[in-house]
Amino acid sequence: MSEERSLNFLEEIIEKDLAEGTHDGRVLTRFPPEPNGYLHIGHAKSICLNFGLAKKYNGKTNLRFDDTNPVTEDTEYVESIKEDVKWLGFNWAEELYTSDYFDKLYEFAVTLIKKGLAYVDDSTSEEIAAQKGNPTEPGTPSPYRSRSVEENLRLFEEMKEGKYRDGEKVLRAKIDLASPNMHMRDPIIYRIKHAHHHRTGDKWCIYPMYDFAHGQSDSIEEITHSICTLEFIPHRPLYNWCIENLEIFPSKQYEFARLNMNYTVMSKRKLLQLVNENYVNGWDDARMPTISGLRRRGYTPASIREFCERIGIQKRENIIDVSLLEFCIREDLNKTSWRRMAVLDPIKMVITNYPEGQVEMLEGENNPEVEGGDGSRLLPFSKELWIEREDFMENPPKKFFRLGPGLSTRLKHAYIVTCNDFVKDESGNVTEIHCTYAPNSKSGNDTSGIMVKGTIHWVSVPHAKTAEVRLYERLFKVENPASEEGDFKEYVNPDSLQVISQAFIEPALADDFNPEHRFQFIRKGYFVMDKDSTPEHLVFNRTVTLKDSWAKEVKKG
16 A cells, blocks of 8 residues: 555564664564465465564564474475465565474473473373363362472473373473463473374474474574464463573564454364365365465455555454455456456357458557556457347347447447347247447547447457356355354355356467466456466456445345
């Protein structure tokens, strides 16, 4: 956004730190995704925030993978995350992994044991949950809380050596069982998990919990501003407790409101269900809120960055209307996409007075919104054209400015035509319309004096190429599917994808073969060439309609 805005609360914190010389005037942030799924639009907000703050204050951002749970993580997700961050336009200072610090984190745990601040607990998960009490009643000590330092060191070493089964023992921090913050009631900081890790292989069978690995990893990297979402507010005291008791670099955690958006879900677990249960065709399905899905649908990095800038940074949770995201991509594509003609629901028009066999090459601009022009392409024009079925009505109402018996309209970049007749099949469906054209009404050189109010698009029948076109709508038919009664998947929109197997397109669309090349199909919306395309079989995805038609549909319903 070009207009000036006030500082958000995180910028105020950073500017205060810089003014006071905190961290020697450095700004180092991090983006720490867990590689257990594909990033979504909510992560885009965090990416833009962390990288954007560092850039504004001449700092740097690390990309650190929180890979402490080998069961759910995979290198596929690591690679997809790196691709998404780069695609959004950001470069990280260092690519790091929490697994890089497993040896150091183990040493930190040993330090806490030696200080009498951690102990090995043999209790079951159910027993530990019961020992923690509830928010109105203090917890009760585990029978293993009083183990000696020596015994805890021995048992923790044996846990590392693989002598115990999963869940048989855990390491807990010894803090305060009466704390009003449940996270401070002797939280688990290490658990046993005999699983192959995508980077460390089988070296480890104990893994740190996120709450233990997070702050210490920040400290090891000397992160100056550790920015998390609001659900981590109750975790901050433990973050600080670990850093203080280990006497390591004092990274500080700050929290902002995560992005919640209507007509979708933002939970990786729920998104994984949609993928695994075939409600969508993979993580990069163009209906998904994943960054790879948005990219496949035709969203641009600039539009997503603008969206994140517009929604700003808040301290309170709120739900953002997806129409704002759609507005941002329309604004971007209106200025950058080439105009092309495509007929999605065709009916044939025959211009009866146009010379048989004649072909004219008419000129059409690529993008009239570009100052100074953006070049042009040639459009073959002939006696037979495809037009949209909706542009003809046998019994048109008043103020219908397209084609019907006796009605005239302009063909985009071409001539004014008048409908004289039409042909029906045995079922009564109109299969062909007959028109005459005014030879002296050519666009750019019209001397006919004929006044018309409508303009329609077309494609020359003998020159038309074919393409598959996928029309996408919102994946859910309710605003907040996760909060509705029952299974959220019950609210999947059955009409979220319509496939047109054979649309007719102008030749220039086939000539511009480039997956991810974006176009405005005149009067139909913004489209992108899908990665499934081949020169022989073109596929286009609708990114967004030209106007927000969804709100009208909701009101109708």
